[in-house]
Amino acid sequence: MKFSTTTSAAARARAGVALVPVLGGRLCGSAAQAIDEANGGRLSRLLASGDLGKKAAATLSTHLDGSIARVVLASFGKDKEANEKSYIDTVRAAYKAAGSFSADDALSLLHDVPVAGRDLAWKVRVQALAGRDIAYRFEQMKSEPDPKPPRPKRVALALERADAAAAGREIDRASAIANGMDLAKDLGNLPANVCTPTYLADTARKLAREFGLKCEVLDEKQMQALKMGALLAVARGSAQPPKLIVLRYQGAGAKQAPIVLVGKGITFDTGGISLKPAPEMDEMKFDMCGAASVLGTMRAVAEAKAKVNLVVVVPTTENMPGGRATRPGDIVTTMSGKTVEILNTDAEGRLILCDALEYAKRFSPAAVVDVANLTGACVIALGHHHSGLFSPNDELAGELQAAGREVADTCWRMPLDDAYQEQLKSPFADVANIGGRPAGSVTAACFLSRFTKDYTWAHLDIAGTAWRSGTNKGASGRPVPLLTRFVLARSGAA
Numbered sequence: 001m002k003f004s005t006t007t008s009a010a011a012r013a014r015a016g017v018a019l020v021p022v023l024g025g026r027l028c029g030s031a032a033q034a035i036d037e038a039n040g041g042r043l044s045r046l047l048a049s050g051d052l053g054k055k056a057a058a059t060l061s062t063h064l065d066g067s068i069a070r071v072v073l074a075s076f077g078k079d080k081e082a083n084e085k086s087y088i089d090t091v092r093a094a095y096k097a098a099g100s101f102s103a104d105d106a107l108s109l110l111h112d113v114p115v116a117g118r119d120l121a122w123k124v125r126v127q128a129l130a131g132r133d134i135a136y137r138f139e140q141m142k143s144e145p146d147p148k149p150p151r152p153k154r155v156a157l158a159l160e161r162a163d164a165a166a167a168g169r170e171i172d173r174a175s176a177i178a179n180g181m182d183l184a185k186d187l188g189n190l191p192a193n194v195c196t197p198t199y200l201a202d203t204a205r206k207l208a209r210e211f212g213l214k215c216e217v218l219d220e221k222q223m224q225a226l227k228m229g230a231l232l233a234v235a236r237g238s239a240q241p242p243k244l245i246v247l248r249y250q251g252a253g254a255k256q257a258p259i260v261l262v263g264k265g266i267t268f269d270t271g272g273i274s275l276k277p278a279p280e281m282d283e284m285k286f287d288m289c290g291a292a293s294v295l296g297t298m299r300a301v302a303e304a305k306a307k308v309n310l311v312v313v314v315p316t317t318e319n320m321p322g323g324r325a326t327r328p329g330d331i332v333t334t335m336s337g338k339t340v341e342i343l344n345t346d347a348e349g350r351l352i353l354c355d356a357l358e359y360a361k362r363f364s365p366a367a368v369v370d371v372a373n374l375t376g377a378c379v380i381a382l383g384h385h386h387s388g389l390f391s392p393n394d395e396l397a398g399e400l401q402a403a404g405r406e407v408a409d410t411c412w413r414m415p416l417d418d419a420y421q422e423q424l425k426s427p428f429a430d431v432a433n434i435g436g437r438p439a440g441s442v443t444a445a446c447f448l449s450r451f452t453k454d455y456t457w458a459h460l461d462i463a464g465t466a467w468r469s470g471t472n473k474g475a476s477g478r479p480v481p482l483l484t485r486f487v488l489a490r491s492g493a494a
């Protein structure tokens, strides 16, 4: 799906389908009215029938006879303005309805609806991101593609001349984000027998070639030389070799401190010797969605040519049981020198992250954000709406929260105070890798905090947001929008 802007009068435009906003039961905006007049009042008569109703996210579709062949009327609710949620929900419903037609070209007026506290740029961005999200298909593993490809193929946003240039730039940035999301979704959806640590490393090398990035992939020997005892302990049970992927983008002066993003890359999490139960274990192929999201963000930032320096670090391995696998009770020495008692081999994410976070020090970062499907407890705490945000730094936390709201990819701040650190005490080592059931996502973040004292740091737990379960199972591409917006904002471009 490709987005563009048009400034020609809506009523005279040619389109296979027009997306027309309705607010409080009436057509919203002068362009919608012009289309109605050009069609002899057909749209207002349709609204008068009451078939659309006044609820947000309701749609009503019909054929017309003029240069606009079809129309989707989309209700944004009964109030004077839409709110963020009703806007997003209705935009998604309208694009889905448009996709049920065979029309290739759409004309959208959906940004003519006022949204409380939000400007045109936000509406354009959210629309482009939602459209691309709905158009995404994962068909790499099918022998034949779906005979019905996603539609519409092209969407023109009808705009006033004065707004078109800025909206065009917003579309460019949103499409860079959407391309990054598509990459993250593809990597997440691929099965673990295809998407191995080696596959992730090859993907990073390909990105480096396409966007002129520096790529370095450390192997097991190099990890040994760096004394990454925690990462290596997780990899022991697997036949797949682990990797530490480092991708670097330089969009600003070499002296400018980079933002470092660290993504958990467990390509399959069986739990190891602390084996997980069988139901839904297939979903643990998504345990590399942190890695996928930082690679996707790198793609988006590089495509947007942001004036910023960005480093992406991905520790990646499987977590498998095996004759050489780490046992509960084993004690390992991390790259930082701290020792960890591994009481549960299923708490492996924090083990690979702690060595990657130690490694991140060498970039003298302006900020480090790690991204991980870290805890089931985070899903219990926040469900599937917000990612969990943990940071000792109010300013960085505020930036990430604001970035998320700008792109409808939100996070919610969770506590991280010292009171919780006590749960990680070990009688035998410096720290235990689990802190019991209470506040499981907080103690996981507390574990990471011990390795991040030398820089400004935040942690995003995306266990509830990176993929959907059930019949509509699949990777969501989150939090690529949040991270990209955060990086672009730091570069001064957003």
Ligand code: BES
Pocket (backbone or CB within 6 Å): 269, 271, 287, 344, 346, 347, 348, 349, 373, 374, 375, 376, 377, 379, 434, 435, 440, 463, 464
């Ligand atoms: N990858 C999982 C977290 C996870 C589980 C995310 C289910 C989404 C759904 C992580 O490695 C894990 O297994 N965490 C354990 C930690 C526990 C052993 C302290 C968990 O959450 O149960």
Ligand code: MN
Pocket (backbone or CB within 6 Å): 269, 271, 319, 345, 346, 347, 348, 349
């Ligand atoms: Mn696990």
Ligand code: ZN
Pocket (backbone or CB within 6 Å): 266, 269, 287, 346, 348, 349, 373, 374
């Ligand atoms: Zn895991």
